[in-house]
Amino acid sequence: xxxxxxxxxxxxxxxxxxxxxxxxxxxxxxxxxxxxxxxxxxxxxxxxxxxxxxxxxxxxxxxxxxxxxxxxxxxxxxxxxxxxxxxxxxxxxxxxxxxxxxxxxxxxxxxxxxxxxxxxxxxxxxxxxxxxxxxxxxxxxxxxxxxxxxxxxxxxxxxxxxxxxxxxxxxxxxxxxxxxxxxxxxxxxxxxxxxxxxxxxxxxxxxxxxxxxxxxxxxxxxxxxxxxxxxxxxxxxxxxxxxxxxxxxxxxxxxxxxxxxxxxxxxxxxxxxxxxxxxxxxxxxxxxxxxxxxxxxxxxxxxxxxxxxxxxxxxxxxxxxxxxxxxxxxxxxxxxxxxxxxxxxxxxxxxxxxxxxxxxxxxxxxxxxxxxxxxxxxxxxxxxxxxxxxxxxxxxxxxxxxxxxxxxxxxxxxxxxxxxxxxxxxxxxxxxxxxxxxxxxxxxxxxxxxxxxxxxxxxxxxxxxxxxxxxxxxxxxxxxxxxxxxxxxxxxxxxxxxxxxxxxxxxxxxxxxxxxxxxxxxxxxxxxxxxxxxxxxxxxxxxxxxxxxxxxxxxxxxxxxxxxxxxxxxxxxxxxxxxxxxxxxxxxxxxxxxxxxxxxxxxxxxxxxxxxxxxxxxxxxxxxxx
Amino acid sequence: xxxxxxxxxxxxxxxxxxxxxxxxxxxxxxxxxxxxxxxxxxxxxxxxxxxxxxxxxxxxxxxxxxxxxxxxxxxxxxxxxxxxxxxxxxxxxxxxxxxxxxxxxxxxxxxxxxxxxxxxxxxxxxxxxxxxxxxxxxxxxxxxxxxxxxxxxxxxxxxxxxxxxxxxxxxxxxxxxxxxxxxxxxxxxxxxxxxxxxxxxxxxxxxxxxxxxxxxxxxxxxxxxxxxxxxxxxxxxxxxxxxxxxxxxxxxxxxxxxxxxxxxxxxxxxxxxxxxxxxxxxxxxxxxxxxxxxxxxxxxxxxxxxxxxxxxxxxxxxxxxxxxxxxxxxxxxxxxxxxxxxxxxxxx
Numbered sequence: 001x002x003x004x005x006x007x008x009x010x011x012x013x014x015x016x017x018x019x020x021x022x023x024x025x026x027x028x029x030x031x032x033x034x035x036x037x038x039x040x041x042x043x044x045x046x047x048x049x050x051x052x053x054x055x056x057x058x059x060x061x062x063x064x065x066x067x068x069x070x071x072x073x074x075x076x077x078x079x080x081x082x083x084x085x086x087x088x089x090x091x092x093x094x095x096x097x098x099x100x101x102x103x104x105x106x107x108x109x110x111x112x113x114x115x116x117x118x119x120x121x122x123x124x125x126x127x128x129x130x131x132x133x134x135x136x137x138x139x140x141x142x143x144x145x146x147x148x149x150x151x152x153x154x155x156x157x158x159x160x161x162x163x164x165x166x167x168x169x170x171x172x173x174x175x176x177x178x179x180x181x182x183x184x185x186x187x188x189x190x191x192x193x194x195x196x197x198x199x200x201x202x203x204x205x206x207x208x209x210x211x212x213x214x215x216x217x218x219x220x221x222x223x224x225x226x227x228x229x230x231x232x233x234x235x236x237x238x239x240x241x242x243x244x245x246x247x248x249x250x251x252x253x254x255x256x257x258x259x260x261x262x263x264x265x266x267x268x269x270x271x272x273x274x275x276x277x278x279x280x281x282x283x284x285x286x287x288x289x290x291x292x293x294x295x296x297x298x299x300x301x302x303x304x305x306x307x308x309x310x311x312x313x314x315x316x317x318x319x320x321x322x323x324x325x326x327x328x329x330x331x332x333x334x335x336x337x338x339x340x341x342x343x344x345x346x347x348x349x350x351x352x353x354x355x356x357x358x359x360x361x362x363x364x365x366x367x368x369x370x371x372x373x374x375x376x377x378x379x380x381x382x383x384x385x386x387x388x389x390x391x392x393x394x395x396x397x398x399x400x401x402x403x404x405x406x407x408x409x410x411x412x413x414x415x416x417x418x419x420x421x422x423x424x425x426x427x428x429x430x431x432x433x434x435x436x437x438x439x440x441x442x443x444x445x446x447x448x449x450x451x452x453x454x455x456x457x458x459x460x461x462x463x464x465x466x467x468x469x470x471x472x473x474x475x476x477x478x479x480x481x482x483x484x485x486x487x488x489x490x491x492x493x494x495x496x497x498x499x500x501x502x503x504x505x506x507x508x509x510x511x512x513x514x515x516x517x518x519x520x521x522x523x524x525x526x527x528x529x530x531x532x533x534x535x536x537x538x539x540x541x542x543x544x545x546x547x548x549x550x551x552x553x554x555x556x557x558x559x560x561x562x563x564x565x566x567x568x569x570x571x572x573x574x575x576x577x578x579x580x581x582x583x584x585x586x587x588x589x590x591x592x593x594x595x596x597x598x599x600x601x602x603x604x605x606x607x608x609x610x611x612x613x614x615x616x617x618x619x620x621x622x623x624x625x626x
Numbered sequence: 627x628x629x630x631x632x633x634x635x636x637x638x639x640x641x642x643x644x645x646x647x648x649x650x651x652x653x654x655x656x657x658x659x660x661x662x663x664x665x666x667x668x669x670x671x672x673x674x675x676x677x678x679x680x681x682x683x684x685x686x687x688x689x690x691x692x693x694x695x696x697x698x699x700x701x702x703x704x705x706x707x708x709x710x711x712x713x714x715x716x717x718x719x720x721x722x723x724x725x726x727x728x729x730x731x732x733x734x735x736x737x738x739x740x741x742x743x744x745x746x747x748x749x750x751x752x753x754x755x756x757x758x759x760x761x762x763x764x765x766x767x768x769x770x771x772x773x774x775x776x777x778x779x780x781x782x783x784x785x786x787x788x789x790x791x792x793x794x795x796x797x798x799x800x801x802x803x804x805x806x807x808x809x810x811x812x813x814x815x816x817x818x819x820x821x822x823x824x825x826x827x828x829x830x831x832x833x834x835x836x837x838x839x840x841x842x843x844x845x846x847x848x849x850x851x852x853x854x855x856x857x858x859x860x861x862x863x864x865x866x867x868x869x870x871x872x873x874x875x876x877x878x879x880x881x882x883x884x885x886x887x888x889x890x891x892x893x894x895x896x897x898x899x900x901x902x903x904x905x906x907x908x909x910x911x912x913x914x915x916x917x918x919x920x921x922x923x924x925x926x927x928x929x930x931x932x933x934x935x936x937x938x939x940x941x942x943x944x945x946x947x948x949x950x951x952x953x954x955x956x957x958x959x960x961x962x963x964x965x966x967x968x969x970x971x972x973x974x
Contacts, residue, residue, distance in 0.1 A: 352965075357935075449809060
């Protein structure tokens with residue numbers, strides 16, 4: 001080989017040897033459409049910018065348009081509390097997952113309160129610093145809230161992730177189950193504004209017994225799977241975490257390939273990390289639970305990376321089935337066989353993967369009958385470079401991916417979706433969809449070519465009544481333009497005005513309170529259901545069909561869902577311009593069907609099984625507007 | 627390996643063969659016809675009969691008068707892609723001649739072709755201490771880093787290669803591909819434009835430019851480039867399936883399955899053993915209302931890539947759409963089983 005170039009001292013001195021070659025476990029050729037890695041399960045997608053060259057995830061705003069949500073968190077007193085989860089650099093995956101939020105009326109005063117789960121830090125876990133605490137914001141009925149977590153005894157002070165609401169002892173007061181990186185909490189409601197953690201006594205703590213080893217517990221959901229009138233509990237597991245050997249790049253705990261995203265070093269996982277199994281706890285009726293995961297067939301033997309979880313009846317047989325959104329791995333759909341066991345129909349049902357037959361990084365789960373045909377459809381949020389998946393139910397629990405057809409797919413591709421929920425924000429009788437977003441890698445902000453931002457705006461889709469949705473423009477200065485690293489989200493009527501609001505628990509930041517200020521004047525009805533006998537007291541698992549103006553809507557009383565969160569358990573129906581409800585049919589959990597006549601609308605009726613309407617709250621009436 | 631990677635690597639292999647030939651600028655010119663195996667080796671090499679050349683140089687290696695016979699044997703073996711044997715021969719040569727930059731550079735190249743990037747880089751480092759590398763050497767160094775999944779360093783050395791020789795089209799091309807892999811699309815576009823300016827007839831550059839435009843959301847530019855790449859492939863009797871497959875994938879993504887069908891049929895005709903071609907054709911057929919044909923194509927795809935759970939899943943759901951529940955269940959069960967084995971839960 002002849003040489004024509006002058007000697008390059010720099011090259012000779014530096015040499016070509018790879019400094020890090022020995023730590024690379026998996027030298028491989030690049031993927032089809034560019035190197036991706038990290039949490040992504042799809043190849044990189046197109047970068048999308050707005051006219052000001054802002055990534056579409058942080059831009060695409062409009063100056064004027066209908067204002068649907070305003071963020072009133074500060075005015076409401078919520079912003080004095082902050083979520084703290086790990087370090088801002090996010091070296092470890094558990095630092096990026098964030099936490100959930102629950103809407104519940106813990107003191108039974110008729111107004112929803114807010115429980116915000118907090119994360120933690122490695123320093124706090126090892127006792128070097130004071131751990132951050134969860135917040136329980138009591139609703140002051142005047143648009144403001146007061147954090148009473150310490151007084152109520154629900155600060156948690158562990159590395160919190162998820163929350164589910166359920167009256168597991170049927171005493172008429174909602175209890176809280178809080179999942180942690182480590183031992184979980186079951187906060188029993190003492191009926192006096194305080195709670196007592198009874199998780200260990202009840203057998204649902206999932207404490208590893210080793211302070212250095214912890215299961216990363218995530219989504220939780222209450223549901224009466226065996227129809228005995230008592231709420232059982234399901235808890236999803238994400239990863240098995242060793243505090244002494246966290247899965248950082250180059251460690252034995254991590255697969256190098258997942259420690260890079262688009263060629264940039266990022267936190268490792270979840271693929272390549274040791275997963276954590278799921279648990280189903282049967283309620284023994286005496287304040288304790290038994291772990292029957294194996295017997296019931298829902299133990300997650302593959303230890304997939306579970307996040308969102310939800311008991312819900314997807315095949316209309318009156319029994320709650322079980323959904324688990326698994327990150328970067330196939331979802332689970334366990335069909336309730338009615339004999340105390342479940343059949344894994346994840347693949348056959350079409351829920352395991354998206355329509356391309358590919359697993360996605362499933363995070364949150366929304367369930368709702370958006371076509372008003374009585375079938376419960378699902379939306380699973382996931383990672384950027386992939387679309388959030390709309391699973392259309394044929395009524396028997398078989399699902400088709402209609403994400404593109406429904407108009408959800410394309411706008412969601414650049415976003416990393418977390419909390420999501422169906423809500424009829426304009427009370428037109430058709431369920432809309434709100435998706436909360438935020439990236440997991442802070443590094444995206446250093447790579448403007450990617451067309452993504454770490455903090456992202458939420459996406460609201462309006463139901464067009466024909467199986468399609470249209471993205472509602474984000475007007476500058478409104479809640480839909482608020483940028484945050486969104487995680488958990490819960491939806492409900494916080495102000496008892498018939499308009500569904502949202503609370504978002506943001507990673508390393510203050511929460512958002514999206515107050516629904518939609519200018520519509522549509523009518524509505526909400527129902528607070530109370531069960532008895534074979535129906536759990538809080539009616540979880542009950543399905544309500546309401547017919548008005550020729551439309552038959554469906555709503556379900558659910559615990560859990562979204563992303564590690566729990567929504568308002570009262571069912572809500574928008575009625576459009578009609579003030580007449582033609583029929584209300586309640587399919588109570590446990591079997592019986594009851595029809596109830598509703599004399600008026602624009603109010604919250606309390607209905608007890610077998611007793612009809614037992615109470616009514618009409619804030620508009622009190623204000624003299626009705 | 628998936629489509630874009632194939633697009634990237636297959637033409638590269640062809641280029642590398644050319645590179646090896648160019649390396650033989652260093653082979654001494656043929657003098658006269660005689661029975662000397664060294665000279666016979668030179669003659670065979672000059673006529674392109676590398677296997678025979680290798681045999682002659684092997685015989686000549688024992689002759690101390692021809693100390694470079696081992697090196698030439700190694701080069702001959704590399705030219706017929708016998709990299710493992712070339713590796714052994716060249717190791718012997720550099721052991722005997724530790725100061726031979728030529729031997730070390732050649733060894734570095736052979737080790738790269740053996741997919742031993744760390745060893746290759748060691749050889750290149752030793753060689754560079756003896757003499758300055760050329761642009762093609764730096765390009766191989768860059769590609770070693772690609773094999774190590776270290777794209778920042780790959781880009782560093784590929785850029786250096788283009789600085790050494792701004793007219794090295796392949797260095798620009800490889801640099802463009804690395805930028806693309808890193809999602810640095812504007813840089814990728816610039817590098818590929820440089821490559822295209824040097825060789826406007828390089829179809830793989832056009833195809834990759836289309837991929838870059840696609841990622842930059844320049845849809846019209848992307849489709850124009852995809853069409854050009856397909857036109858170039860149509861005119862090339864040695865064209866592979868990638869221009870057709872890439873354009874078809876673009877069309878499928880834009881819900882134009884009917885337009886994708888002829889491209890996918892062409893891709894399957896060119897490479898009947900391309901599982902991805904059959905799979906995409908099967909999906910396009912399903913999307914255009916031909917489920918039975920779709921089953922046939924997906925069945926072929928499954929046969930070619932039996933361990934891909936997504937193919938079984940797609941096939942299962944087409945069966946399901948036709949009411950063939952038992953077949954559907956069987957395929958979905960295989961898919962589940964394959965995912966069960968693939969999604970290992972522990973660290974590697």
